[in-house]
Amino acid sequence: MVFFLQSVSVGAQADTVDGDQLVGQPWDDIVSMAKGGEVNWFLWGGSDNINQYVSEYVGGILKNDYGIKLNRVGVSDTVEAVNIVLGEKESGVTESGSVDMIWINGENFRTMKQGGLAYCGYTETLPNNQLVDWDNAAIANDFGVPVDGCEVPWSTAQFAFAYDTARTKTPPKSIEELIEWIKANPGRFTYPAPPDFNGAVFIRHVFYYAAGGVENILGEFDQAKFDEVSAKTWAILNDLEPSLWREGKTYPTSINAMNQLYANSEVDLTFNYEPAGVGLNIENGIFPPTTQGYGFSDGTIGNTNYTIIPFNSPNKAAALVLQNVLLSGEAQYQKALPTVWGAAPAIDVSRTSNDIQAKFAQIKAHPNVVPAQELAKNSLPELQASWVSAIEQGWLANVGN
Amino acid sequence: MLGRDGFGIRSFRILSGIFLIVWLVLPLLPLAIWSFAHGWFYPSLLPNQWSLKAWEYALSDTAGVIDSLWLTIGISLAATFLSILVGVPAGRALGMYKFPGKGLVELLILAPVIVPGIAVVLGIHSIFLYIGLNNTVTGVILVHLVPTLPYMILVMSGIFANFEPAYEAQARSLGASAFKTFWYVTLPAIMPGIVVGGLFAFLVSWSQYILTLLIGGGRVVTLPLLLFNFATSGRNDITGAIGMIYILPGAIILLLTARHLSGRSGAVGGFGQI
Secondary structure, rough: OOHHHHOOOOOHHHHHHHOHHHHOOOOHHHHHHHOOOEEEEEEEEOHHHHHHHHHHHHHHHHHHOOEEEEEEEEEEEHHHHHHHHHHHHHHHOOOOOOOOEEOOHHHHHHHHOOOOOOOOOHHHHHHHHHHHOOHHHHHHHOEEOOOOOOOEEEEEEEEEEEEEOOOOOOHHHHHHHHHHHHOOOOOOOOOOOOOOOOOOOOOHHHHHOOOOHHHHOOOOOOOOHHHHHHHHHHHHHHHHHHHHHHHHHHOOOHHHHHHHHOOOOOOOOEEOOOHHHHHHHOOOOOOOOOOEOOOOOOOOOEEEEEEOOOOOOHHHHHHHHHHHHHOOHHHHHHHHHOOOOOOEEOOOHHHOOHHHHHHHOOOOOOOOOHHHHHHHEEEEEOOOHHHHHHHHHHHHOOOOO | HHHHHHHHHHHHHHHHHHHHHHHOOOOHHHHHHHOOEEOOOOOOOOOOEEEOHHHHHHOOOOOOOHHHHHHHHHHHHHHHHHHHHHHHHHHHHHHHHOOOOHHHHHHHHHHHHHHOOOHHHHHHHHHHHHOOOOHHHHHHHHHHHHHHHHHHHHHHHHHHHHOOOHHHHHHHHHHOOOOHHHHHHHHHHHHHHHHHHHHHHHHHHHHHOOOHHHHHHHOOOOOHHOOOOOOOOOOOOHHHHHHEEEEEHHHHHHHHHHHHHHHOOOHHHHOOOO
16 A cells, blocks of 8 residues: 555656757767656557567567567547647646656657657757658658658558458548448448548548649648638539448447458448558457458558657657667668568668568568559658648548538 | 225235336347357247357357457446545535535536437547547546446435434544444445446446447456447347347346335335435
8 A cells, every 4th residue: 555655757767858959969978867767658459469579579679689578558548649739738747757768750840749749850850860861751741741850760550441352342442432332322321420540541532632633732721722622522422421331320439440440340341540550450369351451443542650749748759769769771661561560661771781671572462452563553641740730630621510 | 995995006016026027028039049040030939940159159269259258347337436436525525514505516417318428529539539538448448437437426425414413423432433424324325326326337337338338448458349240230149149248247236236126125225315
């Protein structure tokens, strides 16, 4: 009892809250500052494969090579971690934050960057930063928001659909085909309602289609353009509603709810921003083994996800070491193995050592996962975050009402 | 005639007993099956394949379920102990004495049950930030008192409403010290209430999610937090395995205290008498 009543403080050990002081320091000095400390990494905790990769593989490297203790803090939604940092800032906790790193992108990144919640300008200090192709616009911009050295890429992902070859012979291969397919197969399709991340991405695909191509809506938010395209989008989606699962009277609230509908044959298609998920879901018994992932001929949206260090992290040196480990060719290779996770690397593999390049070349993708290279042939960019949130709000007001 | 009626009542009792057990246990059955399933899709009645993978993960170091189990037990026991410490005197005051403002005090004690926890905890969060209790086990234990105390105090005030203080006076007049009086006279009389109130407090603390998440800052990982991670991500097998571990302490405590929960117990009888 006494043990539990004692205040188990989680304050700083090797206090490196002053991030500016770390910028440009020799890497060995940062590593020695980080030694013996800890790093609290908040990330979505709903996948045992990802949890094992992070805790066992990455945690093992930190412990054995750097003497750093990695605390993986699983959250159900990334926004929970962002809210902790936000709450700390509002309460004046500027030096002893409880979050040292977050797996992040999109709207959450925008919140952190605009709210001054991120530690910025340090990426050049990481030795493995040279493996990152910052000239690639899809890396240098997170949902259209310039990264500006406030986060470090971890993986890339591209939206893909999946169907059950035992049930469906010819799945629709473009948004136009999908619309016809839904009408011809009433009740066999649905999508998760925003704010579900994957459901929102699906709606953006329809939005791109209604705009006649993403090139018409790239750049800054344009209200007139939005009004025009969104009116078309809502018309398409409202027109489809009677042909959806349960006549569109209700929508699944999460991608996992929809995956279960798919697995139990209530709907015939599913989709995910993480195409490798099909392989893991088959291995984990969530999907029937006859599930096959595939892309659309008119392209699917791709993104990059990142790790970010909050401004008030007291363990910045350890967080930098962690980011550097994550960027290393070896860790990116492990992550790309289909038996581990199957996530596509965020580094430019051609910049890694010959040894790592050879290993990457030998990766055999899960047979039911659509290969990343094939998807990448038809890759669509993400819109700026202001567009994204306007589309979500618009859907809630006009379709999901 | 009498025998027939007695038989009728008895078989009705047995039937309703069976019904209750089925009602309570049946929903747990799919959970148990899921924890050993590898792929279980409609319309199959049983999983396509059996596997121990979920249990292997749930019991591994990575999952942290076992650490979390001990932590959750510790937090719930501490919250129960503190609830008893506060709840017994408070219940005595409310059950036995009339004083000005009693109605208001009763309302304030019941308030946490009426007001949603999320509304209360946001205020507590900012106060705890100043005194450094956020992200600590201590902070989580203290915030669990908000929902556990009303149950404890309600049960105890019911017990004390039926308590005869003359027994205490008698013991004192026969020369027992205040402590001895409490230990040998008061405590045995109120024990059923402490057991039942403590059971409520333990189970209420055991099932807290949002209070633990906000005050613990995601750093105090109790079992409900781990469970929610997997429940929301569609891993029915791992959710099933952690779920089975999660219901274990509650079931054990319920079995141990079952006799105090019967209709004849003073604790249940006096519940409505605040």
